[in-house]
Amino acid sequence: MSSLLENIINNKNQNLKFDFSKSIFENIAAVRDLNPSDKLPIVTKKTSWETISDKQETYMFKSYSFKFNKHLIYFVTSILEKANNIYHHPIILINEDIVEIKLITKSINDVTELDLEYSRFIDEIYEEINYILEF
Secondary structure, eight states, rough: OHHHHHHHHHTEEEEEEETTSOHHHHHHHGGGGSSSSSSTTTOOOOOEEEEEEOOEEEEEEEEEOSSSHHHHHHHHHHHHHHHHHHTTTOOOEEEETEEEEEEOOTTTOOOOHHHHHHHHHHHHHHHHHHHTTTT
């Protein structure tokens, strides 16, 4: 969660007032000038995940490949542990040394901030595995 949004929620900065009669977008726009170093919490960094839309849903998708089975197991186990902690479960397909992941918030059949945060977590786990391979 961005520090701007945390400040609004926790009212740590008296200049940041959340007006519940307005949308989150209007509230963020209203306080953005007070803390210009923060980015809007809904704006995401460029990602290597594909966003796929069809008539029924929009979801994020990415494939990962592994040289060693123990790394694949660590990767999937870490993802599933996180899923249980945040109560948000991805769709995972394992085919030999390839893991395909689909992220979607099923209640709205669309991508939410939770999916974006989860995708960053998954990428970090994969990067850790690749870092370990270098040694």
